[in-house]
Amino acid sequence: MTRLNNSLAPPPVYDRGQPCGVVHLGTGAFHRAHQAAYFDALMAAGEAGWMIQGASLRSPRVAEQMNPQDGLFTMVVRDGVEDREQVIGSIKSVLVAPEDPAALVAALADPVVSLVTLTITEKGYCIDPASGALRTEDPGVRADMADLSAPRTAPGFLVAGLQARRAAGLAPFTVLSCDNLPHNGARTREAVLAMARAVDPELADWIAEHGAFPSSMVDRIVPATLAEDVDALEASAGYRDEATVKTEPFTQWVVEDWFAGPRPPLERVGVQFTTDVAGWENAKLRLLNGAHSALAYLGALAGHPFVHVAMAAPGYRELVQAIWEEAGATLGPLEGFDRAEYCAALTARFNNPALQHKTHQIAMDGSQKLPQRFLNTIRVRRAAGLAHPTLSLAVAGWIRWQFARDDTGETYTVDDPLAGVTGAIIARHKGAVRPVTEDILRLEQVFGTDLPSAAHFVAEISGLVEALVRRGTGNLVAAFAR
Numbered sequence: 001m002t003r004l005n006n007s008l009a010p011p012p013v014y015d016r017g018q019p020c021g022v023v024h025l026g027t028g029a030f031h032r033a034h035q036a037a038y039f040d041a042l043m044a045a046g047e048a049g050w051m052i053q054g055a056s057l058r059s060p061r062v063a064e065q066m067n068p069q070d071g072l073f074t075m076v077v078r079d080g081v082e083d084r085e086q087v088i089g090s091i092k093s094v095l096v097a098p099e100d101p102a103a104l105v106a107a108l109a110d111p112v113v114s115l116v117t118l119t120i121t122e123k124g125y126c127i128d129p130a131s132g133a134l135r136t137e138d139p140g141v142r143a144d145m146a147d148l149s150a151p152r153t154a155p156g157f158l159v160a161g162l163q164a165r166r167a168a169g170l171a172p173f174t175v176l177s178c179d180n181l182p183h184n185g186a187r188t189r190e191a192v193l194a195m196a197r198a199v200d201p202e203l204a205d206w207i208a209e210h211g212a213f214p215s216s217m218v219d220r221i222v223p224a225t226l227a228e229d230v231d232a233l234e235a236s237a238g239y240r241d242e243a244t245v246k247t248e249p250f251t252q253w254v255v256e257d258w259f260a261g262p263r264p265p266l267e268r269v270g271v272q273f274t275t276d277v278a279g280w281e282n283a284k285l286r287l288l289n290g291a292h293s294a295l296a297y298l299g300a301l302a303g304h305p306f307v308h309v310a311m312a313a314p315g316y317r318e319l320v321q322a323i324w325e326e327a328g329a330t331l332g333p334l335e336g337f338d339r340a341e342y343c344a345a346l347t348a349r350f351n352n353p354a355l356q357h358k359t360h361q362i363a364m365d366g367s368q369k370l371p372q373r374f375l376n377t378i379r380v381r382r383a384a385g386l387a388h389p390t391l392s393l394a395v396a397g398w399i400r401w402q403f404a405r406d407d408t409g410e411t412y413t414v415d416d417p418l419a420g421v422t423g424a425i426i427a428r429h430k431g432a433v434r435p436v437t438e439d440i441l442r443l444e445q446v447f448g449t450d451l452p453s454a455a456h457f458v459a460e461i462s463g464l465v466e467a468l469v470r471r472g473t474g475n476l477v478a479a480f481a482r
């Protein structure tokens with residue numbers, strides 16, 4: 001079957017040969033169904049110069065999927081009743097950074113580029129999840145700090161690109177993080193400045209003075225594409241698209257209005273520009289992503305493969321409600337945000353049966369996600385003297401997950417940068433739940449120093465992990481239904 005390409009697809013209504021004003025790092029499914037879709041709509045609305053030069057920082061897989069298709073891909077929007085297919089043309093091509101790091105640095109230094117967007121996942125920032133500090137002990141970070149001629153990390157590429165621009169007398173590009181981190185702009189800036197300072201302190205000063213690192217809140221559920229999704233599209237569209245993505249109708253992007261150069265007029269296609277993103281970030285991270293991770297660990301442990309399946313199992317809907325009650329109370333007022341409406345919409349989004357969102361996918365990289373999804377919320381509640389039993393159960397779920405065997409007896413690989421560390425703790429204590437839990441809670445890069453020294457917190461989590469093991473996750477969650 002023929003692959004999707006320029007001559008096959010219904011041609012986009014704009015010229016795909018126009019300049020790439022944007023370089024994007026991490027051209028995975030989420031980017032394609034979110035930012036790439038917004039830029040596609042922007043150019044379709046007549047705004048020129050916002051094509052995207054994509055780049056992958058690790059594997060050549062996405063380039064192999066997209067480049068033979070002239071950068072085109074089909075976005076399939078599934079509302080649970082019908083599928084709507086749309087060919088998106090905003091990505092020119094995808095560079096593979098490890099194969100040719102200089103090509104990516106050259107792309108970043110191109111005078112037509114004014115914006116660099118990032119979806120590199122939490123761990124791509126090479127920062128400590130609890131403190132946000134650049135992890136200078138990371139081998140890639142260390143290599144980039146010593147020599148930037150062939151960068152390896154995202155902060156390294158950003159600094160190399162900014163260095164080349166400064167040398168050429170160009171303005172810096174705006175760096176726009178689109179990952180689920182709190183204060184993602186400030187955290188990116190901190191990582192970039194720490195890298196730049198090691199390379200050239202004057203460069204760091206120049207970036208600090210002239211650079212822009214807006215924070216942004218991004219939201220759209222985009223499960224990993226499965227082989228059957230590619231086959232289903234082929235059957236309905238009549239071409240093969242290895243880069244297709246599936247998503248939901250809902251989409252949201254709130255961006256801090258802080259740009260070093262020209263700002264893409266994305267407000268024309270539904271993006272909200274604001275002076276303060278923090279309220280939206282907290283609401284989204286604590287309500288959507290918090291509930292997602294709770295469903296992921298407590299759902300997957302009970303053997304539920306998908307989010308919508310977990311939502312239909314006894315007690316899970318009530319579990320999610322309880323998370324929302326506990327997290328909701330930590331959020332301040334936010335203009336245009338109604339929590340009850342937001343959570344009702346989230347319930348419908350999680351129930352969408354057509355997304356087939358795997359609990360195992362959301363369970364990935366929990367050590368990077370826990371602080372913003374649960375622990376900061378717990379801290380706010382503790383400071384106010386409020387209990388947080390459901391958030392604690394979710395944290396306990398993550399610890400129970402480290403044992404790599406679910407309640408049905410299935411084994412799985414714990415996909416997390418700290419899996420080696422938690423695995424070694426479990427081996428050292430021969431799986432004894434309480435000492436394992438206590439040692440895991442001492443991991444400062446996740447739990448900071450405050451939570452491990454709070455005796456009540458440690459006792460509560462230990463008791464919950466033991467209960468999950470003894471009574472079974474599904475049974476414990478079912479109790480929420482009563």
Ligand code: CS2
Nearest residue numbers: 218219220221222289292362
């Ligand atoms: C999910 C997110 O995999 C995960 O961790 O919670 O990718 C989630 O689907 C998005 O943030 C929704 O906007």
